[in-house]
Amino acid sequence: MALGLFVGGSALAPRDVLGALAHPGAAGDAGAIVWALRLPRVAIAACVGAALAVSGALLQGMLRNPLVDPFLTGVSAGAGAAIALAVVAGVAAGFVPAIGFAAGLGTALLVAFLARRGGGVDAERLILAGISLSALFSAIVALALVRLGREGGDAVLAWLAGSLASRGWHELLATAPYALAGTVLAVLAAPSLNALRLGPGIAKAVGVDIARTQWLVLGAAALLTASAVALAGIVGFVGLIVPHVARRLVGTDARASLVAAALLGAAFVPLADALARSIAAPTEIPLGVLLAFIGVPTFLYLYLRPAGATRLWGT
């Protein structure tokens, strides 16, 4: 995270950055750049990373499936489609994140509604509903891109590729209540999720209310993912890979791995963002693109190397 404060489009000496941090009220370019641009960007990157990593850990734990990522809930696809349609309709740029957030949450609700069975949700139906709706919304995005042509499509593509450019304290504060609500639900779900790792049969036998746990997890994942999407667009791989690394480090206890996923996500995304800003400066590489370049080889190395444990889940 600290690296993010020292890297950016304007060349600032480390001493100037530290000076600006120590004296928030001081005038000057360094102070303005650090407090108005770099610090909020690092804070947003950390929140996005933590939110996606926790969502991924929650859903992987609930579905006992290591290949699940937060976008399974349909949040990203719904948000992407709504953003594309908003741009087509000529909605002012300031409203776009809110539209993305609302559409993301709405899609998650629809996916959960389609997947419900008995008092809770059925894992297979959830995955099927998530994949189907995502495919439908991707088609809507493609259609919108065709309609917008090359120029207008850039705004949509910036969302789809994930980016933290020109986000500030205002956006962070606007999403904070929802992210906080998602965090509370995640904290409440963790002990039940911990029992659920032994399978729904044992979880039920030891007294877990499976339906309540599922709704808590889905609610938390939807709120956290929608907040992340509203802040940074579609940032892939964090929600898939970080939970794996967290489980490797602290084991399968849901409580420990959720905390570890949050911390790792909060460290990983600012680091990736600092790289995205500096590798080809002054051009910024889209964050989602950079994460895919880092994330995919890491994932493949962790699980496909011949000497490593290749098991992702189960015994």
Place this chain on the structure above:
Amino acid sequence: MGHVTLRGLRLTAGARRLLDGVSFDALPGELIAIVGPNGAGKTTLLRTIAGFVPPARGDVLLDGVAVEALGTRARARAVTLIGSDAEAPHGTAVREVVATGRFAYRPWWDWSSSDDDAAIVESALECVGLADCAERAFDSLSSGERQRAWLALALAQNARLVLLDEPTSHLDPRYALDMLRLMRGLARDGTTAFVVLHDLNEAAAIADRVAVLGDGTLLAFAPPAEALAPDVLRRAFGVAFERVTVAGVTRVFPLAAG
């Protein structure tokens, strides 16, 4: 405590009727073996007794209270069911698996675990002979040791009724005997236990009474020598059996057809 009463149970799977007219009483500290052909409804009967699925008709009473009427956590403190599909994710420590049995003794949102819980988990591990394996990964255990770990989870849960679904399947004779001995010990300590077994001779060796399911109903509920009668078994399994008594223990053997 641990008196189980089944009254006029009818169990269904979708539209299909699995079992009908199942009634019996199991006394506290009794070890009941449930046997029957594949698809007879043994697992569904266990799940119904555990309160996981409501019966289509009839009642399951535990110490006079309908199991269905108990809340999730109150039920988990009274009855537990270890299914044959239980598994732990790669790398989970044996102690963590067993400690899960304490879930219903804390508020469901509580992240902490008490010293009392730790002591109970320790004693459950000792009871099944896994104290030395507590920190090992569950998936590094042999099949027999895994079954013992699941039993330790049930012990940690401190329920007065323990239901076990095929705990000796896939076990070699030594581990199977080991499990049977542990189940016997459980009953001796006053816990009522229902065990689904495929091996009729295991049922004969350890059970106080045997429930034979078949033909859509409860064919017999009696001590092994009586319940495992050749005519009952022929009706249940559709093949002829021979019954012998060796050193006071009933043994049954299926006879080759024809």
